[in-house]
Amino acid sequence: MSEVVHNFTATIPTWSPYVTPVELASATSEQLAAMKVTPSNKGVSPYVLTLAHDPESLAVRSPLFNLIMYGKDGLSPAERELGALSASVVNRCIYCAAVHASRFISYSGRNNVVEEIFADERDATLEARQQALFNFATKLSTTPIEATAEDARALGEAGLSELEQLDLVLSAAIFGWANRLMHTLGEPLARSEAP
């Protein structure tokens, strides 16, 4: 029996749903179509099989997610991952935080940024540009929304163009969506050790 992961980690856990996922064998043609357009095409994950209960939403959300996170130009891939990670820290989605911390590290090579965020969460101290991104994205993720015009102005002062600022809004916001699915519909489990 795998243990539930309660602390932030860059080691990606598995994910186990609280509701019964759709079974591939009995999926409708609409569900099958919706499941094809997901970020990962290495088989269908329990997460996607769970979301297949609502194929209309899944069919639209997957391409939207991919465009926001992996679109060309604008905010760098690493900084989009930082936006995703910021939201995931506020919403305490351990699974999303692990995936996007690990992607941030592979894009940027900056383990220490992730260590600092996981240690101090919203009080993390980062270098200026990352701090501006992190502050804005975390404050956009809270309810009530805490982000102010001052936080937005800090993005421009840190050198982000309007397009980069927009991409940051979108990457934090799409994780306001993803976290509310992944963290609330299931739980992260530690991967079993290799024998």
Add this chain to the structure above:
Amino acid sequence: MTTLIETIAGVRAASRLGQALNARAEILRLSEAAHDAVLLPREPGGLSHGLRAALAARMCRHVGDEALTAHYESYLAHASDLDLATLARPGGVCGDSLHDAMARHADLLTLSPREATRQDIAALKTVGVSEADIVRLSELAAFVNYQLRVLAGLRLLKEVEAR
């Protein structure tokens, strides 16, 4: 075609932010398609279009977005299930245990999703919400929170550019 997010944000096309939005037109188009899939699905399951509009308005009120609240109130006004209107306000109940439980879950997902646990899903199952409807409800709450944050972010960027 102008999307809901663009209409509410009211960003001038010639501004730098307007140009950035133009560069992200496909994202705005897909956001609009997501709105339609979540608010007006062809297969609504146990969440009627009216219930979806009521819960969306309720979540928008939690976050204090008057323009988006008005949008969902206009949907609710056209829905036939008027007994759900009380759910459009935070704290409001309608007396139907299924719908009231869904409203409480929408509150949780809006206000403090980090506190959500297995027990919250179990509570929905206990009152008889189907597993498919649990996923539909979660997508609704998650989408509206996405939309609220895109709009909040755009308003802030617009304000800074206007200074």
